[in-house]
Amino acid sequence: MERSSRRPRVAGGDPVVPPVAAPESRGERKERTRRAILDATLELCEDSSLVALSLRQVTKGVGIVPTAFYRHFDSIEDLGLALVEESFASLREMLRDVRRSDPTYQNIIDSSVKVLGEHVHSQHDHFAFIARERVAGPPAVRAAIRHQIELVERELAADLARLTDPEYWSTEDLQVLSNMIVTSMVGTTEAILSARPEAEQAIAEQARTQLRMVLVGALHWRSTGLG
Amino acid sequence: MERSSRRPRVAGGDPVVPPVAAPESRGERKERTRRAILDATLELCEDSSLVALSLRQVTKGVGIVPTAFYRHFDSIEDLGLALVEESFASLREMLRDVRRSDPTYQNIIDSSVKVLGEHVHSQHDHFAFIARERVAGPPAVRAAIRHQIELVERELAADLARLTDPEYWSTEDLQVLSNMIVTSMVGTTEAILSARPEAEQAIAEQARTQLRMVLVGALHWRSTGLG
DNA sequence: AGTTTGAGTGAACAGGTGTTCACTCAAATC
DNA sequence: GATTTGAGTGAACACCTGTTCACTCAAACT
Incomplete structure (x- = not known):
């Protein structure tokens, strides 16, 4: 000893x-x-x-x-709440990077997916923590993560409001669109985290395609529905 | 005793x-x-x-x-694998219900979301099990769930192939679209499972809107990209 | 009728669990 | 320089953990 x-x-x-x-x-x-x-x-x-x-x-x-x-x-749960704060600090840093996106990339989608991929690796532990504990953590930790994600969704909806025609896009629709994008990005993150490295290229390509599909939908969207 | x-x-x-x-x-x-x-x-x-x-x-x-x-x-992990099989039996039963969708509903989206909501309640434990263990279970259980979800995605892609113009929709695009729909439905399931009952109506409405947005995107999609 | 089979028992094991308590001893304060 | 403070120690507690072993005893097979 x-x-x-x-x-x-x-x-x-x-x-x-x-x-x-x-x-x-x-x-x-x-x-x-x-x-x-x-x-x-x-x-x-x-x-x-x-x-x-x-x-x-x-x-x-x-x-x-x-x-x-x-x-x-005080307890493991208390520790967990501290880790939620820390992990979302990483995530918000990523969002900052996404917003002032690399001008060498011609469009938002490519640079966003690129930044996501980079941060998922450099802050691997934080992203994995959020992905896991979001659904499997202690109740208080789950609640804290859900709340943080909701804040991120609202921020994204506010960003989107500046890029869309308020004639066609209601606040509710923007919130729904934002939720879909965030859900999709959470899915992409999970896929990167649980895939072999050589599959990552394909995952990124899929993420880009999905965002493009959503964007095509958004460009043709009317708040009144499918008409 | x-x-x-x-x-x-x-x-x-x-x-x-x-x-x-x-x-x-x-x-x-x-x-x-x-x-x-x-x-x-x-x-x-x-x-x-x-x-x-x-x-x-x-x-x-x-x-x-x-x-x-x-x-x-043999072990808790072995038990987990049995529960994966059982839970996906429930899920496939739901997919069966979705496919022969209720003719009193005029479109696929409404009936699909309705059937999802019903099954998430009647098979609550199975859906919650999949949602949790998918990311937080023992490695073998996670792998088994991922594999099952991949199969479901491929089936959905095959279904979609019958509904789309092969001129515009490549096999890869269908797979990507299928992944996005499944990811979105997993998100909806998680939302229902972790929400207060009175919020469920809103979650269902959001799920319908998201599927409609994706459908609008799909109707205007060209495999060549955003053009 | 006699034998085999196998789901369930109960004791025992070596080790892991959260939490308590009185303690050390160096940095910070007076 | 003397006193207080507080991060870290180590022993002890009552309990929970997975797995082993020899066992019971009723259903199933011969």
Whole structure:
């Protein structure tokens, strides 16, 4: 047991840098442990779910004793809510990138799908967390994710309002269209996350085609219905 | 302990009918216990996931001893695969109902959404199981569900092939369209399952509008793209 | 009638679970 | 320099976990 220092290990492996060399303030150290808990949890529940994850698994992954967990979170569910916030911070960063979309791409669809693909990889754990816990997490976590997605849908509907003719597009229709686009993008995300890498090109192509189909529908839409 | 008979209790509560009055064959009894395990599992993992469900919880729910479980399934994962088969039997029954759609409804969309709503309620546990375990179940269960959904998508694409002009609709486009419709219906199912009952009317209306939008897109689609 | 089969039992195992408690000891405050 | 604060420790608790084993005893087969 003489190996275990008082300082948390922070991740699965042992620190490469001499642990003594870091003069940390109290707050810095607490924040570092907190981060380590969040990161370890994202990794550990990757192929199961928060509801199947035990407090002791998390603390073992971090390299702290079970009791230390309570200095940071009340429960796994509480931890989950923190991860929802963090994950949606990633997602909103992506939306920011989508909005000021790369001018080298000629249209919105290509650049959106490109940005989605990039972020799903660079923020893989966050996107996987949302996709899973959205339907399988603890009730409070599910509710929090649903709420966040609803906010995103409303934002997208507001964006779309600026691009469409209010004569033909009612607020309700825009909300419905926005929901469909978000649902489709959630589906694309799930597909990327659970596919072999070589299939990703095809998934992206499918996502583009779907958005094009929806766009064709939108261009011919009349609020009055199919007429 | 004198209350506990040798016969399994079959569900949460105690049997109302005198348990002695049933002369069962060996096979009948085994099948009854198997059903009880399947039913108890569907109930128990309703608000968590298979991965968070223990073998002992299941057997306690059924009213049998943990060891008896192994007479029916190798593991919880094995049980999960049986539930996938059973749940997709429900889903395919729904698809059958959709195909010979109610002639009192004038179009496919209205009747399809109606049938979906009905089946999501009458087979609530099966649909909830698929929706959850699709993303959060044990790997083998996830794979099985993905495979089944892929089959459904291909069937739908074949149906659509009969309704569209092959001049404008390539096989690939039909597959993509089918994927979008299925994704949208999965989204609608999730929405119904996690919404308060009074919101269901609005969800159905949204589902109809989305299908109408897609249909408008389909009617104006050219395989060559947006032109 | 006698034998085999197999669904269900109950005890035991080694180990994992959340939570409590009194504790250390270094940073932060006085 | 003395005191307070609080992140982390380690033992202990009562309970739950999957799996094993030898067993019962009624239905099914010979």
